[in-house]
Amino acid sequence: MKRVMNSGQTLVAESLAGFVAAHEDLVAFGGGGRFLRRRALKPGKVALISGGGGGHEPLHGGFIGTGMLDAACTGHIFTSPTPDQILAAMDETDTGAGCLLVVKNYDGDVMNFEMAAEMAAPRHRIDMVVVEDDAAYGPSVRSRGRRGVAGTIVVEKILGAAAERGDDLAALKTLGEGLSPRLRSMGVALRGVTVPDNARETFALGSDEMEIGVGIHGEPGLSRQRLASADEIVRLICAPILDQLPVAEGLHPLLIVNGFGGTPPIELHLAYGLARRFLEAEGVMPRRSLVGTFVTSLDMAGFSVTLALLTEEEFALWCAPVATPVLAW
Amino acid sequence: MKRVMNSGQTLVAESLAGFVAAHEDLVAFGGGGRFLRRRALKPGKVALISGGGGGHEPLHGGFIGTGMLDAACTGHIFTSPTPDQILAAMDETDTGAGCLLVVKNYDGDVMNFEMAAEMAAPRHRIDMVVVEDDAAYGPSVRSRGRRGVAGTIVVEKILGAAAERGDDLAALKTLGEGLSPRLRSMGVALRGVTVPDNARETFALGSDEMEIGVGIHGEPGLSRQRLASADEIVRLICAPILDQLPVAEGLHPLLIVNGFGGTPPIELHLAYGLARRFLEAEGVMPRRSLVGTFVTSLDMAGFSVTLALLTEEEFALWCAPVATPVLAW
Numbered sequence: 001m002k003r004v005m006n007s008g009q010t011l012v013a014e015s016l017a018g019f020v021a022a023h024e025d026l027v028a029f030g031g032g033g034r035f036l037r038r039r040a041l042k043p044g045k046v047a048l049i050s051g052g053g054g055g056h057e058p059l060h061g062g063f064i065g066t067g068m069l070d071a072a073c074t075g076h077i078f079t080s081p082t083p084d085q086i087l088a089a090m091d092e093t094d095t096g097a098g099c100l101l102v103v104k105n106y107d108g109d110v111m112n113f114e115m116a117a118e119m120a121a122p123r124h125r126i127d128m129v130v131v132e133d134d135a136a137y138g139p140s141v142r143s144r145g146r147r148g149v150a151g152t153i154v155v156e157k158i159l160g161a162a163a164e165r166g167d168d169l170a171a172l173k174t175l176g177e178g179l180s181p182r183l184r185s186m187g188v189a190l191r192g193v194t195v196p197d198n199a200r201e202t203f204a205l206g207s208d209e210m211e212i213g214v215g216i217h218g219e220p221g222l223s224r225q226r227l228a229s230a231d232e233i234v235r236l237i238c239a240p241i242l243d244q245l246p247v248a249e250g251l252h253p254l255l256i257v258n259g260f261g262g263t264p265p266i267e268l269h270l271a272y273g274l275a276r277r278f279l280e281a282e283g284v285m286p287r288r289s290l291v292g293t294f295v296t297s298l299d300m301a302g303f304s305v306t307l308a309l310l311t312e313e314e315f316a317l318w319c320a321p322v323a324t325p326v327l328a329w
Numbered sequence: 330m331k332r333v334m335n336s337g338q339t340l341v342a343e344s345l346a347g348f349v350a351a352h353e354d355l356v357a358f359g360g361g362g363r364f365l366r367r368r369a370l371k372p373g374k375v376a377l378i379s380g381g382g383g384g385h386e387p388l389h390g391g392f393i394g395t396g397m398l399d400a401a402c403t404g405h406i407f408t409s410p411t412p413d414q415i416l417a418a419m420d421e422t423d424t425g426a427g428c429l430l431v432v433k434n435y436d437g438d439v440m441n442f443e444m445a446a447e448m449a450a451p452r453h454r455i456d457m458v459v460v461e462d463d464a465a466y467g468p469s470v471r472s473r474g475r476r477g478v479a480g481t482i483v484v485e486k487i488l489g490a491a492a493e494r495g496d497d498l499a500a501l502k503t504l505g506e507g508l509s510p511r512l513r514s515m516g517v518a519l520r521g522v523t524v525p526d527n528a529r530e531t532f533a534l535g536s537d538e539m540e541i542g543v544g545i546h547g548e549p550g551l552s553r554q555r556l557a558s559a560d561e562i563v564r565l566i567c568a569p570i571l572d573q574l575p576v577a578e579g580l581h582p583l584l585i586v587n588g589f590g591g592t593p594p595i596e597l598h599l600a601y602g603l604a605r606r607f608l609e610a611e612g613v614m615p616r617r618s619l620v621g622t623f624v625t626s627l628d629m630a631g632f633s634v635t636l637a638l639l640t641e642e643e644f645a646l647w648c649a650p651v652a653t654p655v656l657a658w
Binding site: 262329 | 336341594632
């Protein structure tokens with residue numbers, strides 16, 4: 001797989017430098033370049049800090065700003081950030097109300113964020129919300145339980161809005177844990193992904209194959225199948241999502257179609273239209289939607305569908321103003 | 330090349346349906362589904378109408394809304410919209426101040442927009458601005474003169490803001506033609522593109538090749554070279570752009586890095602950082618920037634750089650409020 005880069009070693013760092021330069025009104029480097037931070041912190045607000053491996057851009061840096069994250073720590077490609085990065089982010093963005101860490105459920109990420117939290121315990125109040133929205137729950141080399149995938153941005157947006165209005169650490173933790181059972185995602189890959197400096201694809205797909213339930217690190221999914229029509233693909237990923245969600249009156253469906261990096265807008269909008277039709281036929285009427293490239297696996301071709309069933313309060317928080325490089329309303 | 334679609338015949342129509350569903354607050358189908366239009370027209374404003382082949386999404390529909398386009402006409406993949414689509418758009422969105430057609434410089438597009446303008450002449454005041462920003466000016470099967478590529482969104486934004494403030498048809502035409510010599514783009518492809526229902530790639534690249542000066546229809550570019558470092562690629566496309574622009578004090582540089590559909594954000598931000606560094610070393614300091622996937626060639630891998638040197642007035646129009654599915658500030 002060919003890439004626009006100078007070398008695999010410098011890909012993440014050079015990309016982050018370009019990202020900060022492009023969004024210098026909102027985002028800055030912190031800790032001598034070890035993490036990205038909100039340029040203007042809001043004193044007295046709980047600091048929302050996330051992070052994970054590189055290769056998932058615009059996650060997490062693209063969601064730094066008013067009403068969302070205060071800091072994002074990025075590791076090498078598909079590699080957790082180190083505890084010292086996370087610690088530096090806590091030291092620089094905690095303005096007195098403590099830090100909430102939003103962590104995708106991968107063993108490496110959870111371990112490093114927990115380690116940072118322990119190291120920081122003497123001087124910061126800290127809590128953690130682990131995102132585990134992947135409906136393709138199967139054996140994984142990377143995590144116990146469900147993986148955290150594109151639903152992460154739902155957690156970051158809702159907790160970010162709550163932090164912005166002044167919720168304290170305990171309230172944010174309760175809000176995050178309450179949302180978890182009503183948030184599910186599932187993805188499909190049409191083309192695998194190659195990690196730079198590791199020449200071979202982490203998984204390879206034949207020219208007529210697709211991978212259902214794929215993760216965001218090029219790890220294989222639940223099943224490999226013959227490439228199907230978009231209608232069939234959408235059914236294969238939306239049905240398990242619906243099965244796992246407590247559909248009920250009074251909840252507000254939020255539908256997200258997320259590209260994995262190599263899939264163009266024309267296909268993402270097509271998938272969105274079909275996903276919406278599928279859900280509506282099942283009686284689930286999305287009240288808000290988002291279509292775009294938010295949580296990637298380098299240039300993997302494919303997409304994921306995320307469905308969140310939001311309470312009245314969560315829905316209001318989703319709709320609350322936000323000003324970040326990616327989401328702005 | 331694998332795609333998320335039901336069939337090549339329905340790809341564009343199903344994608345547009347999904348697009349309208351995702352953005353129903355801003356965009357609607359007009360003319361019985363033949364074009365996309367701004368949901369709420371502004372009476373007395375010149376109607377800004379654009380269009381072109383499918384396969385370039387989010388162009389043009391993504392730029393419909395307050396401060397930008399009133400209508401977008403989409404043809405089949407890489408095929409001009411028909412005069413009757415354009416005519417229907419004029420009939421439905423002209424609220425009395427006439428129509429300005431924004432057309433990318435391809436023979437088919439120019440011909441069909443001109444034909445529509447002739448047919449509409451008895452009942453509409455009409456003028457046209459042709460976008461021709463491609464710095465890779467060479468022989469082409471599709472156009473005489475420079476092609477219209479990603480710089481199209483600069484023209485649509487600036488003219489859209491001017492129309493929104495009440496400029497008349499003649500003023501908009503003058504503004505558009507004045508901007509043209511100060512707007513240039515150039516692109517590079519790392520992987521070719523396959524048109525659906527036409528199985529073979531329109532151009533194929535070897536696993537160590539890149540195409541410099543590529544167009545947005547998978548047409549070959551100026552030269553084929555061995556895949557180079559990002560630094561070298563950026564130099565190869567930014568140097569010709571600078572050569573063709575009248576760099577001068579008092580003009581405000583706008584820098585855009587645009588993905589062609591198959592290139593992920595991590596690479597686009599890296600390219601942006603290098604392009605900015607290259608320009609700054611040449612004494613050109615971007616005052617505004619935009620990085621993302623705006624003008625695509627299906628899922629072609631690669632990107633383009635656009636540089637516009639804006640007058641004080643054009644710069645203010647670029648910065649003026651806009652509310653469309655893609656640009657919003």
